[in-house]
Amino acid sequence: MIPPAETVHWLFATGFLVLGLCQLGETLVGSTVWERRRWRAYLWPATAFGMGLFMWPVMVFFTSSTLHMLAHGAWAQAMMLAGAAELGRVRGKLKDPRWELTVALALFVSGGALLVHEQNSWLFSRAAFLHHAIGWTAIAGSLFPLVRAFRPGSAPLRAGFAATMLAVAVLLYCDRSFAPIFGHLSQLAR
Amino acid sequence: MSTQALPDLERSRRSPAVVAVSLIGPLTVVAGGVWAFVQPYRLTFLDPAGHGFWSLAVEPPLLVVLVGVLFHLVVAPGIVEDVAAAEAETDP
Numbered sequence: 001m002i003p004p005a006e007t008v009h010w011l012f013a014t015g016f017l018v019l020g021l022c023q024l025g026e027t028l029v030g031s032t033v034w035e036r037r038r039w040r041a042y043l044w045p046a047t048a049f050g051m052g053l054f055m056w057p058v059m060v061f062f063t064s065s066t067l068h069m070l071a072h073g074a075w076a077q078a079m080m081l082a083g084a085a086e087l088g089r090v091r092g093k094l095k096d097p098r099w100e101l102t103v104a105l106a107l108f109v110s111g112g113a114l115l116v117h118e119q120n121s122w123l124f125s126r127a128a129f130l131h132h133a134i135g136w137t138a139i140a141g142s143l144f145p146l147v148r149a150f151r152p153g154s155a156p157l158r159a160g161f162a163a164t165m166l167a168v169a170v171l172l173y174c175d176r177s178f179a180p181i182f183g184h185l186s187q188l189a190r
Numbered sequence: 191m192s193t194q195a196l197p198d199l200e201r202s203r204r205s206p207a208v209v210a211v212s213l214i215g216p217l218t219v220v221a222g223g224v225w226a227f228v229q230p231y232r233l234t235f236l237d238p239a240g241h242g243f244w245s246l247a248v249e250p251p252l253l254v255v256l257v258g259v260l261f262h263l264v265v266a267p268g269i270v271e272d273v274a275a276a277e278a279e280t281d282p
Contacts, residue, residue, distance in 0.1 A: 001243070003244040003248070004244060004245075007244045007245070007248045010248055010250045010253065011248060011253075013250070013253075014253045014254075014256075014257060017218075017253075017254065017257050018257055021214055021218065021257065021261050021265075022265075024214060025211050025214060025261075025265060025266075025269065028207045028210045028211050029207050029208070029211060029269055029272075029273060030207075032276065033269065033272050033273055033276050034269070036272040036275070036276070037268055037272065040265065040268065040269075043265075173250045173254070
């Protein structure tokens, strides 16, 4: 009853789509209006924390290599840390804007985990290509929360973060367990 | 409800930010619909034979449509009211 890897990627893509739309909405109306309803303020940190939680079963059941297990475990911890820190900020327990650095860390660790556990080259298969593309997108996207930790309230930086989430969602939705990329599919993948 | 609340709500409905937020859900639904149209084979329920549980339960274009619908029905309406309330407070 374990889902195929592509199904897991699509479910996480849906999580990233929710994160991206929330960030986009907050960018458009501003944090003051967005946080007028408490449940709305909790929406994206809770989603991020939940995605971190769901990464644990992925770590447990998709143990194709030790590297996979370690990468998924690190990813789960980083996502939960970022979600928890943002929940703390929304609740008012954490006041320092530099807690945003946990989001940058989560994205950087996520990107690193994706790159590290993909041992094949870009054009090995579509899955390999997407692991590389998502990894570098996440690492580049980590710059937005990194800078925002020192420039809180910057709408362009929030927009950039939203775009990163949406880009990751699109890339994850493109994933297939067995498919070529730009006409390339390694003989080893067949 | 105050008598001023309804005109405020109507005015705020036309603000660019509110229009943009109101479009997020429908545009997401359209994106999922276009994807389903371009790649109908991603909708396994159209040809369920030979597909397992997960293939039938998790169909990406439908997930995109679902997220768009939920955003439009659950998140967007409250934002329109809150923009109106915020504008009423800053510009009484």
